[in-house]
Amino acid sequence: RKEVEQDPGPFNVPEGATVAFNCTYSNSASQSFFWYRQDCRKEPKLLMSVYSSGNEDGRFTAQLNRASQYISLLIRDSKLSDSATYLCVVLSASGGSYIPTFGRGTSLIVHP
Protein backbone atom coordinates (compact mmCIF):
# COMPACT_ATOMS: atom_id res chain seq x y z
CA ARG A 1 0.00 0.00 0.00
CA LYS A 2 1.38 3.37 -1.04
CA GLU A 3 2.18 5.66 1.89
CA VAL A 4 0.36 8.63 0.45
CA GLU A 5 -2.80 8.11 -1.57
CA GLN A 6 -4.86 10.44 -3.70
CA ASP A 7 -7.81 9.95 -6.02
CA PRO A 8 -6.27 10.58 -9.47
CA GLY A 9 -9.55 11.99 -10.86
CA PRO A 10 -9.99 13.78 -13.13
CA PHE A 11 -12.38 16.06 -11.33
CA ASN A 12 -14.30 17.86 -14.05
CA VAL A 13 -16.12 20.94 -12.70
CA PRO A 14 -17.69 24.11 -14.12
CA GLU A 15 -16.30 27.55 -13.41
CA GLY A 16 -17.48 28.85 -10.06
CA ALA A 17 -17.87 25.41 -8.51
CA THR A 18 -16.43 24.34 -5.20
CA VAL A 19 -14.27 21.23 -5.30
CA ALA A 20 -12.45 19.29 -2.58
CA PHE A 21 -9.63 16.77 -2.70
CA ASN A 22 -8.49 14.43 0.02
CA CYS A 23 -5.14 12.78 0.58
CA THR A 24 -4.59 9.95 3.05
CA TYR A 25 -1.27 8.97 4.60
CA SER A 26 -0.23 5.82 6.40
CA ASN A 27 2.60 7.00 8.70
CA SER A 28 1.03 8.33 11.89
CA ALA A 29 4.34 10.00 12.83
CA SER A 30 4.35 12.21 9.73
CA GLN A 31 5.59 15.67 10.51
CA SER A 32 4.58 18.18 7.86
CA PHE A 33 2.12 18.38 5.01
CA PHE A 34 1.92 20.37 1.80
CA TRP A 35 -0.10 20.83 -1.36
CA TYR A 36 1.78 21.44 -4.61
CA ARG A 37 0.33 22.37 -7.97
CA GLN A 38 1.72 20.99 -11.22
CA ASP A 39 0.70 22.28 -14.64
CA CYS A 40 0.97 20.00 -17.65
CA ARG A 41 4.61 19.24 -18.49
CA LYS A 42 5.85 21.74 -15.90
CA GLU A 43 7.59 21.48 -12.56
CA PRO A 44 5.60 21.30 -9.29
CA LYS A 45 5.19 24.53 -7.31
CA LEU A 46 4.17 24.96 -3.70
CA LEU A 47 0.51 25.90 -3.35
CA MET A 48 0.30 25.92 0.43
CA SER A 49 1.49 24.27 3.60
CA VAL A 50 -1.08 22.51 5.76
CA TYR A 51 -1.15 23.49 9.42
CA SER A 52 -2.80 21.59 12.26
CA SER A 53 -5.28 24.40 12.80
CA GLY A 54 -6.15 24.58 9.11
CA ASN A 55 -5.23 27.48 6.88
CA GLU A 56 -6.74 29.56 4.14
CA ASP A 57 -5.21 31.46 1.24
CA GLY A 58 -7.81 33.29 -0.80
CA ARG A 59 -10.05 30.70 -2.45
CA PHE A 60 -7.98 27.80 -1.13
CA THR A 61 -8.41 26.11 2.24
CA ALA A 62 -6.24 23.29 3.54
CA GLN A 63 -7.02 21.13 6.55
CA LEU A 64 -5.30 18.36 8.46
CA ASN A 65 -7.03 15.55 10.33
CA ARG A 66 -4.34 13.67 12.27
CA ALA A 67 -6.80 11.27 13.91
CA SER A 68 -8.00 9.99 10.54
CA GLN A 69 -4.67 10.62 8.83
CA TYR A 70 -5.75 12.73 5.92
CA ILE A 71 -5.34 16.22 4.57
CA SER A 72 -7.76 18.07 2.36
CA LEU A 73 -7.75 20.93 -0.12
CA LEU A 74 -10.88 22.95 -0.84
CA ILE A 75 -11.06 25.27 -3.82
CA ARG A 76 -13.94 27.74 -3.91
CA ASP A 77 -15.18 29.64 -6.97
CA SER A 78 -13.08 27.58 -9.37
CA LYS A 79 -11.37 29.41 -12.23
CA LEU A 80 -10.28 28.02 -15.59
CA SER A 81 -6.71 28.73 -14.47
CA ASP A 82 -7.12 26.29 -11.56
CA SER A 83 -6.95 23.41 -14.05
CA ALA A 84 -3.86 21.46 -13.02
CA THR A 85 -2.72 18.43 -11.05
CA TYR A 86 -2.63 18.85 -7.27
CA LEU A 87 0.04 16.89 -5.44
CA CYS A 88 -0.14 16.00 -1.77
CA VAL A 89 3.22 15.84 0.03
CA VAL A 90 3.84 14.26 3.44
CA LEU A 91 7.10 14.68 5.36
CA SER A 92 8.11 11.73 7.55
CA ALA A 93 11.19 10.74 9.54
CA SER A 94 13.61 8.40 7.79
CA GLY A 95 16.97 7.76 9.43
CA GLY A 96 18.32 11.12 10.50
CA SER A 97 16.28 13.19 8.06
CA TYR A 98 12.70 14.03 7.24
CA ILE A 99 11.89 12.74 3.77
CA PRO A 100 9.02 13.88 1.54
CA THR A 101 6.63 11.40 -0.04
CA PHE A 102 4.46 12.59 -2.90
CA GLY A 103 1.03 11.35 -3.74
CA ARG A 104 0.26 10.51 -7.36
CA GLY A 105 -1.72 13.71 -7.78
CA THR A 106 -5.34 14.63 -8.44
CA SER A 107 -6.21 16.09 -11.82
CA LEU A 108 -8.63 19.03 -11.89
CA ILE A 109 -10.28 20.29 -15.07
CA VAL A 110 -12.34 23.45 -14.80
CA HIS A 111 -14.56 24.07 -17.85
CA PRO A 112 -16.53 27.16 -18.94
Added chain:
Amino acid sequence: NAGVTQTPKFQVLKTGQSMTLQCAQDMNHEYMSWYRQDPGMGLRLIHYSVGAGITDQGEVPNGYNVSRSTTEDFPLRLLSAAPSQTSVYFCASSRFGVGDNEQFFGPGTRLTVL
Protein backbone atom coordinates in the same frame (compact mmCIF):
# COMPACT_ATOMS: atom_id res chain seq x y z
CA ASN B 1 18.13 34.77 -9.53
CA ALA B 2 17.81 31.86 -11.93
CA GLY B 3 16.50 29.55 -9.18
CA VAL B 4 17.04 25.88 -10.02
CA THR B 5 18.35 25.08 -13.47
CA GLN B 6 18.62 21.69 -15.16
CA THR B 7 20.36 20.55 -18.31
CA PRO B 8 19.65 19.05 -20.72
CA LYS B 9 15.89 19.54 -21.19
CA PHE B 10 15.59 16.44 -23.37
CA GLN B 11 17.84 13.43 -23.84
CA VAL B 12 17.65 10.15 -25.75
CA LEU B 13 20.03 7.37 -24.75
CA LYS B 14 20.64 3.84 -25.89
CA THR B 15 20.58 1.01 -23.37
CA GLY B 16 23.92 0.76 -21.61
CA GLN B 17 25.02 4.34 -22.19
CA SER B 18 25.92 6.56 -19.28
CA MET B 19 25.22 10.23 -18.80
CA THR B 20 25.04 12.99 -16.21
CA LEU B 21 22.02 15.19 -15.59
CA GLN B 22 23.10 18.59 -14.35
CA CYS B 23 21.37 20.59 -11.62
CA ALA B 24 22.39 23.94 -10.16
CA GLN B 25 20.77 26.42 -7.77
CA ASP B 26 21.73 29.97 -6.90
CA MET B 27 19.69 30.38 -3.72
CA ASN B 28 22.40 29.06 -1.37
CA HIS B 29 20.12 26.22 -0.26
CA GLU B 30 21.72 23.43 1.74
CA TYR B 31 19.18 20.79 0.76
CA MET B 32 18.92 19.35 -2.74
CA SER B 33 17.04 16.37 -4.13
CA TRP B 34 16.51 14.37 -7.29
CA TYR B 35 13.12 12.92 -8.20
CA ARG B 36 11.76 10.92 -11.08
CA GLN B 37 8.17 11.22 -12.24
CA ASP B 38 6.49 8.43 -14.18
CA PRO B 39 2.89 8.43 -15.44
CA GLY B 40 0.53 7.46 -12.65
CA MET B 41 3.36 7.15 -10.11
CA GLY B 42 3.87 10.63 -8.75
CA LEU B 43 7.33 11.92 -7.86
CA ARG B 44 9.71 9.45 -6.25
CA LEU B 45 12.86 10.49 -4.41
CA ILE B 46 16.06 9.09 -5.92
CA HIS B 47 18.86 10.72 -3.87
CA TYR B 48 19.16 13.76 -1.68
CA SER B 49 21.83 15.90 -0.08
CA VAL B 50 21.78 17.84 3.18
CA GLY B 51 24.89 19.83 2.34
CA ALA B 52 28.12 19.81 0.37
CA GLY B 53 29.82 16.44 0.72
CA ILE B 54 26.76 14.70 2.21
CA THR B 55 24.37 12.58 0.18
CA ASP B 56 21.91 9.80 0.95
CA GLN B 57 19.59 7.42 -0.84
CA GLY B 58 15.92 8.01 -1.34
CA GLU B 59 13.17 5.61 -2.35
CA VAL B 60 14.53 4.51 -5.75
CA PRO B 61 18.35 4.93 -5.80
CA ASN B 62 19.38 1.86 -7.84
CA GLY B 63 21.13 2.70 -11.10
CA TYR B 64 21.93 6.28 -10.09
CA ASN B 65 24.86 8.01 -8.41
CA VAL B 66 25.15 11.51 -7.02
CA SER B 67 27.81 13.74 -5.55
CA ARG B 68 27.73 17.19 -3.96
CA SER B 69 31.08 18.90 -4.15
CA THR B 70 29.62 22.42 -3.92
CA THR B 71 26.49 23.96 -2.43
CA GLU B 72 25.31 25.02 -5.89
CA ASP B 73 25.61 21.80 -7.92
CA PHE B 74 24.05 18.38 -7.55
CA PRO B 75 24.58 16.19 -10.64
CA LEU B 76 22.81 12.86 -11.14
CA ARG B 77 24.69 10.11 -12.98
CA LEU B 78 23.08 7.22 -14.80
CA LEU B 79 25.70 4.50 -14.81
CA SER B 80 24.28 2.17 -17.47
CA ALA B 81 20.96 3.38 -18.81
CA ALA B 82 18.01 0.99 -18.99
CA PRO B 83 14.57 1.44 -20.60
CA SER B 84 13.08 1.41 -17.07
CA GLN B 85 14.86 4.73 -16.46
CA THR B 86 12.79 6.46 -19.11
CA SER B 87 11.16 9.20 -17.07
CA VAL B 88 11.03 12.90 -16.29
CA TYR B 89 13.70 13.90 -13.78
CA PHE B 90 13.28 16.87 -11.47
CA CYS B 91 15.90 18.44 -9.27
CA ALA B 92 14.78 20.48 -6.25
CA SER B 93 16.34 22.59 -3.54
CA SER B 94 15.05 23.81 -0.21
CA ARG B 95 16.27 25.97 2.62
CA PHE B 96 15.12 24.29 5.79
CA GLY B 97 15.22 20.56 5.09
CA VAL B 98 14.78 17.89 2.47
CA GLY B 99 11.21 18.63 1.42
CA ASP B 100 10.54 20.80 4.44
CA ASN B 101 8.86 24.14 3.89
CA GLU B 102 9.05 25.09 0.22
CA GLN B 103 10.92 23.04 -2.37
CA PHE B 104 11.95 24.83 -5.55
CA PHE B 105 11.99 22.59 -8.59
CA GLY B 106 13.92 22.86 -11.82
CA PRO B 107 12.08 22.60 -15.17
CA GLY B 108 12.91 18.90 -15.54
CA THR B 109 14.83 16.66 -17.91
CA ARG B 110 12.84 14.35 -20.14
CA LEU B 111 14.88 11.19 -20.66
CA THR B 112 14.12 8.38 -23.07
CA VAL B 113 16.17 5.19 -23.02
CA LEU B 114 15.83 3.02 -26.12
